[in-house]
Amino acid sequence: MNAVLKPASTHVPAPAHMHPDEWQARLQLASCYRVFAMLGWTEMIYNHITLRLPDSVTGGDKQFLINPFGLHYSEVTASNLVKINMQGDVLDGSSHKVNPAGFVVHATLHGGIEGAHCVMHTHTTAGVAVACLKDGLSQSNFYSAQLHGMVAYHDFEGITIHAEEGPRVLQSIGNKPAVILRNHGLLSWGTTLPQTFAILWTLQRACEIQLATQSMGAPIPVPEAIAAKCTRDALQFNPNHGAGQDVFDALVRQVDRIDSGWRA
Template structure:
């Protein structure tokens, strides 16, 4: 029997002196993710965020996070210029870059309030915001929505997200759902790993794109409840026993590597 050959990936750079290898690994993954978002067109000039909680091997019992330096485009993010912050958004690593408070308010509430929220991603894509702005939100009418049955929450728009008091209401809206539509605002996903969170957000984004195209053509065909439940059970996208999206994410990172691997700096 022939062995299955895995595509080659470029080697990871070594951690800088004085930095824990687990922090450097998290930085590499997150910087690569920012470049994947840029490649997919999921950017909003210098705005929006992807955040990752550092493992306890790095932070001990403290909650510490990595976030993009405010002012840089996603295509400029690198492992070394990511900013390490605490739950209040205080810079912990002496970074010269500021942090956007409107971005981390939502992320801090989720990281702090949901024990499994290792990673949080938020976008303002055209399809995502469009679906967030219509009555009824995401309809159960396509292959991708059917894989999100029981996984999708909604949170009503309260304005620009700079007020910490919105956090508890946001958490109540989310419950245990990994995919979230922020009404009149955009899309959000969270998960136990970066790759799982990406798989959830990608599926939600794709569902919105298909709905946008479908409604421009006519009335969609509804998917029955029992079929949607079965699709979500059968989907391997988010299943930890099947990589939880890591293979998909790695494939996209290999594309980024071929275009520009400077995120490893």
């Protein structure tokens, strides 16, 4: 029987001073930053992926990990991720700064949506392009059909550094895990990092196909009933079918073949 391939992160012991669950969270998040870099989902030193730490680490307080502001995604490692609380206070003595534009939105979701343990945000060309369209995402391709009833929209209010926008963001999102920030970009949230990644990847692919389709002409719409069926039949978001774990593990193995330094 063939051995099941697992990402290298599961075999890296925690530093003596750190709770093992925090170290595993750091490894998983650092590997995700490297996956984004490999996929080209980067925006210089901007944008964010955040992960809430488990209660076993925080004692029930809401704390999360975020990238050090000033580093490219390809420079993020498990040890240089920054641990902050819901007020943006640095909790691990890190010398790195945190981008307010990342903290405000991510803290809003981590604090306001019980299941938002991971939050991802991108400014990809296809994602921003669709976010700038009046009608947003078109239900016209294989990928958008898998997001039937899952996509929320939030109107553009400028750079997201003002806390007073938070309640409006939550009202716009409701319980929908795929979010199009109008004139801005894409966002996803989920109960696990692999699930959040699977949602964002699907939304990103839907935008890429839409961008290509609309450059050639008007897309063929997918009927509501068919789209609803596609969403029910899609396994990649379903916890009973791994919720994106196998896909994410495969990408981490690709990252390791390029550079395994994220585990430092």
